[in-house]
Amino acid sequence: MAFRPRIAQLCRSGTAGPTSRTTRSLTCTANQDIRTRCRYRRQSTAAGLTALPRQSALNTLSNRRYASTKASAPEGQSEPVLAGAPDITNYYTIFAQTLPSGPPPASPFEISTSDLRREFLQLQGLVHPDKYRNGNEKAHAEGLSARINEAYRTLIDPLQRAQYLLRELHGIDVTAEDAATKHALDPETLMEVMEVQETIEEVGASPEGEAQINALKKENDRRVVDCVQALAGFFDRGDLEAARRECIRLRFWYSVGEGLREWEPGNTEIRLMHTS
Template sequence: MAFRPPSLARHFGRQTTSRSIITPTRSISTSASHRSFIPRSTNSDRCLCSRFRTQASAQIFTSASRGVFTASPGLGRRYASTNSSAEPTGESGIVGAPDITNYYTIFPQTIPAGPPPASPFSISIADLRREFLQLQNRIHPDKYPAGDAKQHAEALSARINEAYRTLADPLQRAQYLLREWHGIDVTAEDAATKHALDPETLMEVMEVQETIEEVGATPEGEAEINALKIDNDARIGVCVGALAGFFDKGDIEAARKECIRLRFWYSVGEGLREWEPGNTEIRLVHGN
């Protein structure tokens, strides 16, 4: 199918809205030292508190096992405790469970200051993967018997996986930052209208498509496609560098525009990777 701007816009407009990350409600247990300061606490009061905590924990486990997290009043996605030294054991029985307020708080060793501009947009992928493997080993579901603790460990493991995949990829990381911290969802269904590609980049994308149409069926087509892949990888690198600079400076509007460009070049790159000899067109696959 030939590449034209209107169809391209429609293609990028029909995307499923990314799910926003909602933080889980946390049950609050009272230590023995703190209980001693509660005046005239009766057995009835303590039973009521215990029953409340048990019910709250059951609700968390049930929601976590289904992949659903409910928001807790006063607990924001953006602001979380940076104390990573403690390794508490909650009623879930998960020792050293990470702070899952947001994806950045899950990896305090790699990203201790949180999202940009407090810390750079660029992340050491080697350090991120090392911490990811440590976390997964710590809370691996196979370490827990069947029941609430195992379900909670499974939910934590899935969330850590999702956080790692998101932060390890520059495009997904940028989209996450724009959506969760600045309320800008460039993957929404109305993205083609609200977040249109700039004309200059659109012309570049069209030129790539035209080149494929011209050389795709020729004997030298594969060599031409390989050259296009190299050029596209270079464009992606430039976009990622520019995106990092904009986030680090706090220029969110510029970061939004660069993120849209990066989305298109990701799509072109995916299409080039799926190209086969004899083809005269590429299929644009929208990144998440």
């Protein structure tokens, strides 16, 4: 396609080196184009790049979030202790059998999804609210059940897992309100994303459009697999900056995949929506 070489030529026309004005201008323009053509689902939380919370602060934050999902015990009464309730310090401590060593780099980024689901079902069976008649115990079980559900949904998905690790353990929130500026996509991936958009504009209304869109879906699936593998390696080595960059790329490929799945014959564009 002529689109990619044309952009690459623009990059080469500037001063060599990573700080060239032409490259910065291209990145800014491409980011504006992506932001104009995409709709982001943003979260209201914001975190700094360099803030690295202590474990005690993380535990406090985690417990606060948990407390917000359950009813408080009446004054003068302690929280009930439910048999089999997990340690809710963080999502990894909840699944102590599957993830006994905790988060990366102490344990691999990759998780056995079958083991995780098995432990999830066991935990839900132990703390299911229907097992409790007492109002205080039932409310406490409902909070625990919601917490376990949230942890499972997060850890089972590589993107959600990566975003959780960066945000909760390292203070890097790639889903924050200012993420488009603070965590901008690298120029090379921006070009690839824009190339996909350009292809859809060219073939979307043609008789062969559906076959070409299917080919784009397979290509994007391969990108996602490669991105997850790279992300796992960075987390396992403790390379947080590289993990941050790869997580941003994965967010875009997830978005492209969602847009391609929603595509219908005759459409000449896709909506790119970041997963929160």
